[in-house]
Amino acid sequence: MEQLGAKVVPVIFGSKTLKDAVNAAIKDWIENVKDTHYVLGSVVGPHPFPTMNRDFQSIVGKEIRKQIKEADGKLPDFVIACVGGGSNAMGAFTDFIKEPLVHLIGVEAGGKGKKIGEHAVRFPTGSVGVVEGYKSYFLQNSDGQLQKTHSISAGLDYPGIGPELSFLHDKKRVEFVSIRDQEALEAVKLLSRLEGIIPALESAHAVAHAIKIAPKLSKNKTIVVNLSGRGDKDIFILTKAFKDKKFYEFMKDLVEAGI
């Protein structure tokens, strides 16, 4: 981001996760609304931003349709995407919402356990609330205080979910499942080994679910997994998680040398 000329401002308050970054972005916008546009990269926040973001992202689904038709001559049976706020999922799903035969699956962060603060699974543990300018499902307590979340992937570590995804959940158009940190890490390993593609930890959740369901399906079924990001950005988390001896030591030395 800095190479591309952006000024990157880290969030210094709250749980320092995606939710706090969203709060900070909205606050900055409130204070500077006259000369600032809100371009948060997710389908959350006040209307019309979730729908704008969906429309921009929807190119993903259009490309999926075109490419799969060329490759397979038919629509996919499954489209699987990870869901934090839900921008890549809305991008991949939107073009297929009106295709009843295409099964849409959103994958949430199962984290490291089922206790509060150990995951970011909004369905079924969340409840309806109005936070950050939108009404949707949130992980919150009975007083409406947002709860702590955890995921190995920063992009899924978020207590809310885009309002349209909540709607699609309630309409039973999108199925929601969850994948744990460990399963996502295994998916990173497998995809790297078999395809030479290092998926982002977020996208690895979608990959992990595809790995889970594929053996149960007949051979002629087609699954599209949205690889919404690359794993390069996760190099520090992956180093810590995999602890490959030489590379771990190399990174440790770099950090100790002050890089």
Place this chain on the structure above:
Amino acid sequence: MTKLEEKLQQIKSKKRIGLMTHVVIGYPTLEETVSIVKTMAENGVDFIELQIPFSDPLADGPTIMKACEEALQKGIKVKDAFKLAQKLSEQVEIPLLFMAYYNTVFKYGTKKFCDDAKKAGISGLIIPDMPLDEEHEEHFIKYCKEADLKNIRVVSPASTTERLKKNARVADGFVYCTARQGITGAQKELDPQIISFLKNVKKSFKIPIAVGFGISNKERIKQIKPYADIAVVGSAIIDVINRSSEQEIEGNIKQFLIGLKI
């Protein structure tokens, strides 16, 4: 006439500017909140905003945000806010308002929140993130009205004239004008943009105008007096609390409030 209306009339008849101060419920403790509010009521404050702590207070700066965070860490619940309001409204004469974020209201049940607030002796609600556009779904203004609570609209310099007019149609009690931009540090005069904003508000609203601009001293209050009916002092008081030991809080707040008198 309600307590709040009486107060507004009293301020008007004396041709003075009213003062609204603010506390975060449970900050630094629930007991302290009680004595802080009493100190305020005894030292010339006209209205008090009791803010119900929320995990994600979108309209607040770092000072109030941190106070909310600490109050929540100490286990403050929404039901404590109602208990506190009940207790305080029996002990102080001035009107008390709840300031909260809409999720707190929504989770409690919008109708029940309004009814219980009224029962606890609250005069009005300041819910900055409850947009007019959702009234047909949420019925917040309707429930306020039914419970005989003032629903205090919040507007900012970013509000268009059309938006101001829309708010003016449903606003009740007084209108709360907020903007963190516009005034900086030692600036002697008010920003002309803020003046034109306040004039614009005056044109659109028939009810009194409350202004919160990060007002922290007497000079600021003097500056806004020609354009406003009520000055709102929020985080400056939390700053006073933060630099006081437990024993000093009331004394320092009293001193601070005396220093605001114009």
